[in-house]
Amino acid sequence: MIEGIFVEGLIYSIMALGVFMTFRILDFPDLTVDGSFPLGAAVMATSLVGGFPIWTGILLAMLAGAVAGTITAVIHNELKVPSLLAGILTMTMLYSINIRVLGNKANISLLKQSHMISALVDATESFMNAGIAQLFLFTLIAALAVILLNAFFHTDLGLTLGALGGNERMVVAQGSNPKILKIIGVGVSNSLVALSGAFAAQYQGFADASLGVGMVVSGLAMVMIGEFLIRSSKIHWLLIRVIAGAIVYKAIMFGGRYYGYRIHLTPNDLKLVTGLLIILSLIITKTDLLSRWKKRHQND
Amino acid sequence: MIKLSDVSLIFGEGTPDRVEALNNISFQLNHGDFVTVIGSNGAGKSSLFNAVSGLYPPTSGVISKNKVDITRWPEYKRAAFIGRVFQDPLMGTAGNMSVQDNLTIASYKGMKKLKISLNKQKKNEFRELLSQLEMGLEDRISDNVGQLSGGQRQALTMLMMVLSSPDLVLLDEHTAALDPRNAEKVLELTSRFYSNYKLTVMMVTHNMKMALDFGNRLIMMDRGEIILEAEGKEKSRLTVDELVKRFHDIRGMSLTNDETLLS
Ligand SMILES: Nc1ncnc2c1ncn2[C@@H]1O[C@H](COP(=O)(O)OP(=O)(O)OP(=O)(O)O)[C@@H](O)[C@H]1O
Numbered sequence: 334m335i336e337g338i339f340v341e342g343l344i345y346s347i348m349a350l351g352v353f354m355t356f357r358i359l360d361f362p363d364l365t366v367d368g369s370f371p372l373g374a375a376v377m378a379t380s381l382v383g384g385f386p387i388w389t390g391i392l393l394a395m396l397a398g399a400v401a402g403t404i405t406a407v408i409h410n411e412l413k414v415p416s417l418l419a420g421i422l423t424m425t426m427l428y429s430i431n432i433r434v435l436g437n438k439a440n441i442s443l444l445k446q447s448h449m450i451s452a453l454v455d456a457t458e459s460f461m462n463a464g465i466a467q468l469f470l471f472t473l474i475a476a477l478a479v480i481l482l483n484a485f486f487h488t489d490l491g492l493t494l495g496a497l498g499g500n501e502r503m504v505v506a507q508g509s510n511p512k513i514l515k516i517i518g519v520g521v522s523n524s525l526v527a528l529s530g531a532f533a534a535q536y537q538g539f540a541d542a543s544l545g546v547g548m549v550v551s552g553l554a555m556v557m558i559g560e561f562l563i564r565s566s567k568i569h570w571l572l573i574r575v576i577a578g579a580i581v582y583k584a585i586m587f588g589g590r591y592y593g594y595r596i597h598l599t600p601n602d603l604k605l606v607t608g609l610l611i612i613l614s615l616i617i618t619k620t621d622l623l624s625r626w627k628k629r630h631q632n633d
Numbered sequence: 634m635i636k637l638s639d640v641s642l643i644f645g646e647g648t649p650d651r652v653e654a655l656n657n658i659s660f661q662l663n664h665g666d667f668v669t670v671i672g673s674n675g676a677g678k679s680s681l682f683n684a685v686s687g688l689y690p691p692t693s694g695v696i697s698k699n700k701v702d703i704t705r706w707p708e709y710k711r712a713a714f715i716g717r718v719f720q721d722p723l724m725g726t727a728g729n730m731s732v733q734d735n736l737t738i739a740s741y742k743g744m745k746k747l748k749i750s751l752n753k754q755k756k757n758e759f760r761e762l763l764s765q766l767e768m769g770l771e772d773r774i775s776d777n778v779g780q781l782s783g784g785q786r787q788a789l790t791m792l793m794m795v796l797s798s799p800d801l802v803l804l805d806e807h808t809a810a811l812d813p814r815n816a817e818k819v820l821e822l823t824s825r826f827y828s829n830y831k832l833t834v835m836m837v838t839h840n841m842k843m844a845l846d847f848g849n850r851l852i853m854m855d856r857g858e859i860i861l862e863a864e865g866k867e868k869s870r871l872t873v874d875e876l877v878k879r880f881h882d883i884r885g886m887s888l889t890n891d892e893t894l895l896s
């Protein structure tokens with residue numbers, strides 16, 4: 334059970350890394366996520382049902398996510414609309430597209446399919462508990478994602494993406510085309526989100542067109558929880574804390590789902606809880622409660 | 634090197650707020666020139682820079698560089714050979730990134746590559762360069778730029794600007810927001826970089842004396858036009874009083890409004 338929280342947290346942390354990239358690095362609040370997460374799930378499921386190898390499905394899902402992100406960035410760049418509107422447009426269009434990808438159905442079951450997780454469990458069941466095997470796999474994947482993104486943000490291109498969110502004028506003055514940079518940033522972000530969706534579909538055993546409702550908000554909650562857990566401005570810590578935040582978020586949601594009945598919470602209340610978590614985080618950040626609390630305790 | 638032919642820049646065409654920020658400007662800049670630009674508020678000095686840098690493409694006219702028409706080139710593309718420093722020290726650097734990150738981004742112009750160029754050797758190079766500024770920044774290369782003072786930030790912007798050896802440098806009142814000591818420092822850097830890096834410079838200033846002390850050419854702008862040009866010996870003989878008088882002769886009115894501002 335406890336592994337379940339970690340595994341879910343790690344799977345969704347890949348999505349949260351994408352949200353972190355747009356909201357925190359690029360300063361491009363991107364709502365495409367609510368559409369690109371189920372897009373990744375749908376592409377993965379359809380690819381598996383179509384008999385393609387697992388890795389093909391994963392690559393196609395990431396590619397689809399990158400295309401979705403590119404569309405949002407291009408709408409923003411060329412039609413000069415705010416990123417929020419561009420993201421909502423893509424997200425809304427994706428709702429129809431996702432149903433098409435699922436073969437004009439709202440969902441596809443993967444219970445009878447062989448996929449990444451069933452293959453893993455089959456290969457390891459002789460010597461390992463299924464939950465532990467999944468934990469290993471997704472820890473590895475999350476670590477790989479952090480290592481790769483960390484390296485990326487240390488490249489000249491990655492540094493420039495970092496500067497773009499802080500001062501676009503400076504990036505232009507250094508001769509970089511901000512439009513291309515936004516396409517790269519939002520594209521990579523959404524390919525991570527879609528990858529996360531592809532994992533989630535296999536973990537849950539189905540892909541559903543409504544999988545993405547509220548996804549961006551939970552991703553943001555994960556990012557913000559991470560910011561409370563670890564204070565730093567070093568990029569590797571910024572990435573690691575997104576993973577930590579995702580796991581803690583899933584633990585809170587798990588608590589809500591299984592013990593919430595004691596305070597009359599139902600699973601339907603969890604989105605409300607997520608929103609309230611974000612509002613609480615915002616209040617704490619705005620009023621700087623944490624450092625005031627620390628100061629008071631130092632004075633004691 | 635850079636040539637402007639009949640360049641006009643009009644804002645709000647067809648509205649009651651129509652402004653002719655630049656009115657048929659023709660101007661040629663040669664390699665190694667240091668041109669100081671003066672004129673009252675709203676004269677069109679920043680607009681001239683905006684047209685050259687590509688922020689606002691001109692409404693009409695042609696801008697060329699070494700006979701290549703660049704009138705419609707977007708700003709980021711022109712930035713490959715133009716370095717610009719603004720009055721606001723926050724404009725030229727990314728405050729959310731470290732000093733070394735900023736310098737890395739400024740090391741070469743154009744699309745940045747997918748490779749890690751910030752290594753030990755680069756950091757030593759950066760320390761070396763930063764020590765030229767004599768502000769102690771060489772010991773703070775991994776600090777965020779947001780933690781630096783306005784003067785330090787502007788000096789860093791100057792350094793980042795020369796790093797990619799731009800063909801043309803546009804300085805728009807780049808010392809106006811600094812305290813006198815830092816302003817002095819940044820001005821000193823300006824002359825030093827001008828001669829060390831063999832730059833071509835245009836510098837806007839509201840300080841007439843500064844405009845006379847610096848550079849080999851001077852232009853005075855008013856209402857979107859270049860109303861006075863002086864070069865070489867002619868420029869070095871000019872005095873502040875002489876400039877005020879010439880403005881009066883040309884415009885048929887006095888510069889009283891500006892005298893306080895300009896002196
Ligand atoms: N983006 C813009 N939109 C509308 N009008 C503008 C714009 N930029 C400049 N102007 C107008 O063009 C004219 C010239 O402005 P400009 O900024 O070039 O003056 P300046 O010589 O730099 O003045 P200052 O010394 O105050 O900086 C002014 O009347 C100004 O209001």
Ligand SMILES: [Mg+2]
Nearest residue numbers: 678679680805
């Ligand atoms: Mg100006």
